[in-house]
Amino acid sequence: MNRDELYVLAENWFKSQGWKSFPFQTQTWTAFLQGKNGLLNAPTGSGKTYALWFPVVLDYIKKNPDYKTKHKAGLKAIWITPLRALSVEIKQAAERIITDLDLPLTVGIRSGDTSQSERAKQKNKMPDLLITTPESLQLLLASKQYEKTFANCGAIVVDEWHELMGTKRGVQMELALSRLKTIAPKMRIWGISATIGNLELAQEVLLGHDTEAYKNSVLIKAHINKKIKIESILPEKMETYPWRGHMGLHLIDEVAKIIRKSKTTLIFTNVRSACEIWFQAILERYPEFAGEMAMHHGSISRETRLWVEDAIRNEELKVVVCTSSLDLGVDFAPVETIIQVGGPKGVARFLQRAGRSGHQPGKESVIYFLATHAMELIEASALKKAVAKTVVEDRMPYLNSWDVLVQYLNTLAVSDGFFPDEIYEEVKTTFCYQNITKENWNWILNFITNGSQSLQAYDEFKKVEIEEDGRYKINSRFIAMHHRMQMGTIVGDAVLNVKFLSGGFIGTVEEWFASKLQRGDVFTFAGRRLELFQIKNMQVLVRKADPKKTARVVSWMGGRMTLSAQMSELLREELYAANTENLTPELKALKPIFNRQRKESIVPNNDEFLIETFKTREGFHAIFYPFEGRYVHEAMASLISYRISLLSPITFSLAYNDYGFELLSDQEIDMQSVFDNNLFTTEYVHHDLQKSLNATEMARRKFRDIAVIAGLVFTGMPGKPVKTKHLQSGSQLLFEVFRDYEPDNLLLQQAYIETFEHQLEEGRLIQAMERINNQNIVWKQCKKPTPFSFPIITDRLREKISSETLQERIKKMTASYMK
Known part of the structure; x- marks a missing residue:
């Protein structure tokens, strides 16, 4: 043909x-x-x-x-x-x-x-x-x-x-x-x-x-003009002092109206614990949705997830509360409406979720944005513009991931073996290893055959043998079996299976959450109230709980996302637009907050960088607003506090969110000396970051994942995983050996590089500081906290007090600040 x-x-x-x-x-x-x-x-x-x-x-x-x-x-x-x-x-x-x-x-x-x-x-x-x-x-x-x-x-x-x-x-x-x-x-x-x-x-x-x-x-x-309609769910009355953490549940009645109007609705939350909370809250408030409502996230058992996916396809469910587990291509034509709870922190993720509705060529996608606190409406406004201009994030590829290369060479050695010269030429053609030198290559070959310089005395690290014809091969069946079991690059906290005493499998929770539970504790998971009976053999055994007992919600470590670089830029543009006449519906709704903010301080323009200071009974607060996302703020807060402490001895506690960060101290910062000493300089950033953060501690944590991927530590047999704390101590020991005796070890160096490049986003930090250097610094000495500072302060309080007392405390604080 x-x-x-x-x-x-x-x-x-x-x-x-x-x-x-x-x-x-x-x-x-x-x-x-x-x-x-x-x-x-x-x-x-x-x-x-x-x-x-x-x-x-x-x-x-x-x-x-x-x-x-x-x-x-x-x-x-x-x-x-x-x-x-x-x-x-x-x-x-x-x-x-x-x-x-x-x-x-x-x-x-x-x-x-x-x-x-x-x-x-x-x-x-x-x-x-x-x-x-x-x-x-x-x-x-x-x-x-x-x-x-x-x-x-x-x-x-x-x-x-x-x-x-x-x-x-x-x-x-x-x-x-x-x-x-x-x-x-x-x-x-x-x-x-x-x-x-x-x-x-x-x-x-x-x-x-x-x-x-x-x-x-x-x-x-594909030049397909995908129509996306974004609607923000606006509260009737806007709180003047917004705070993080009430999950947007005060808008639950609005959500119910949307659910009733649509055949099928997906409610996307950013994290699994929010998914659990929203599911419970809707059921408690609207019991009539029982039977037509389900939950879908990565820790729920596979059978349940598949059942939910089929039920959506067959239009048997009216509403599904889910996380990113339903972000990607699972093909459902019937979904009519999407509700996004909280800022998705990135344009690509938002578009992906919007695409789940009207999931057919030529159909319009409808997505509602529900802000969990007022400031998130700025994100909603920014997202609308991003979708109109189709601004999407870049993805940055990894370079020189030596741990993945070690694992790959062991994989080839487990099968038919490999000849190093041939594989070297192939590896060099990849983007990740385009700059690999012969010296790096020889180090890696030595590492898989002898276990690097400092581990040469230990046979367990000598995995690969060199045969007479020059072929590199793993001949030990034991090593080969371990390697096959541990292949992959996704390294998470150890997970435990949650099972009923009678034997039904419900899903998985992380080890750190399970370790906090006592016998008899009640927690909600996968839409059920469960009481812990015991933890045995990496299994959490539970039974149905008494409905009268108070329950905690399961939470997971990967809890907090950060704003992408593109999203931060869009957010700043939107914030500066608040000072113009041309306001979007979201910015109009935020007027009471902006007016109150201007009363106490300012809403910055694009050529201004805002710093606010005020005193409360907790001490002296200094709040900085780069609007760059929490990872960059975490690094910048450490860096600035370290530089201030060099000028005069002072101790800070730090807090940060996506909009800014706070330095809290029991003594006042001499702000003038901060400006005179050019604290936002981009010189010595790397050196100061290493000193200010416990960079070694962070690299040590990063090294655990690298050690697992490279096969330096064994994660355990199926059903009998090694406990996280044992993995951590095993990898820590190796980290210290390499640090003290072999500082040029490629895996050790990789741990530091990944800490700075991927976790602390050092590149973005430097760009942010360059931008701040070109802005006019506006220092406002306020009498009391401002609406912009409020989410940061309350976020820090939440770590200390339970949500009930936090709500009461915030009510009192708001009342006193409104006077």
Whole structure:
């Protein structure tokens, strides 16, 4: 068949579904059939999956004209998805085409959820089309004679590439692709990405730095004008002193009205604990929603999650409270309305969530924004503009992730072994390791064979043996087994299974939360009130709790997100706009707050940097407002307090949120000397940060993850994980050995680099300080706290007092400040 005949097949299929193909889909088919690699950028719900399954199938028909009589089994294409939850959808899409076109192709899934018997079947006979995750692909590379498995594979599609790039899973993918290019030279590599700013860079990271694959590639953008309607849920009366932490629950009646108007509503919260709280609150207030309402987040059991996804598809549920576990491509046409609770902290995440509604080409997406405190309405206003101008965040790729490289080389050594010179040339073509030197490479080879200089005396670190022909190989079955169990780059706190005494599995909680519980304590989780019976063998055994007992809500460590750089910039622009006549509905609603703020202080303009000082019974407060997000503020607060303490001995307690940070002390800061000594200089930032923060402590925590990925510490057998505190002490010991005896150890250096670049966002900190240096510093000596400072103060109070007494305390504080 020629190309035109193949396209007729595809177009007829689209017609039979009542659809018409988009230009971006046919462009992708053409480029693919011409043998090109590429990156496809298209919004959620526009038909990206068919843009790449179809050319895979058409290519098969073209190459096998007599497929009806002579079908050669074997792997022909791999589809990589970062989320296991999506694999069923992707499989169904492929099967729909195969069945309708009457093709002999088979489709299989291989992920952490695949049963042992299914894997054994795949080992003997691979499906023609395989859907898998980055981790499972690495496991295939760790199996004997993997080169045969991939030899005739003609395509690999990496879905949701924007989710992988800028993470170590993305680095894992880069390394796997560098190997596959060599063993399957005809393989076409394609990425699919929805919301990302730096698409050209994303294409280069996917296809390799300056490689043939990159030179023979295209970037295809779908020009689909996705209509997104954003509505803010505005309270009737605006509080003059806004405070964080009431979760927006005072607007629950407005939410109920929206739920009633829509067939299906998804309520997105940023964190799992907020998801639990909102679910309980709606049920208590509106018991009539029972039976039509469910919850979905990553710690709930897989069976429950799948049931919820199916129920949404079949329109059996009216409302689902969820977290980012439903952000990505899970395909539901029927969702009508989305409610976002709290600022999503990034434009891309907001667009992704908005795309869950009207999840079909040409349909309008409707998303409501519910601010959990008044200041978040500025974010709502900024998001509206960002969506109108399609401003989306960039994703920054990792460089020199030595821990992932160590793991990858061990993976190759577990299977058929590798020759270092050949693999070095491949590794150099990846974006992550484009600057690797021969010296770095030799250090890594020495590390996997001898366990680096300081660990040479210990046999357990000598994993890889060098054979007579120069091949590097792991021959110990014990080491190989440990390695296969621990592959992957997602390192979290240890999780414990929550089970009923009678045996039903409910979900998972983190070890640090479980360790705070006493026998008989009641907590709400997955929509149920549970009483702790005991913790045994990494299991939290529970029974149903007495409804009269007070319960705490489960919380998770990954609790707080920070504003992205793009979002911070949009937020500042919006704030400066508050001083103009041209106000959005959100800024109009905030007028009482702005008026009160101007009464006590100012609302800064774009050429002003605001610092407020005032005294309360807690001490002397100095509040700085860079509007840069909490991670940057955490670093800046430490840096400025350290620099002030060099001028005169003074102790601070620090607090910060996304808008600013507070230095609280029992003595007054001499602000004039702060300005005279140019405290916002960008000189010596790195040195001062190291001194001010406990940078070594932070690097030590970072090193635990690096040690796990590089296989220096073992996380345990299935069902018997090593306790987090033991992992921490094991990795700490190694950290100290390297720090004292081998300071040039690449993994040790990596821990410090990641601390500064990824955790403290040092680059953003320096840019923020450069901006402040070019603004006029406005110092306001206030008589009492201002509306802008209030969320920061109350956030610090929340750490000390329970929410009941906090509410009363805030009421009293607000009353006294309003006098």
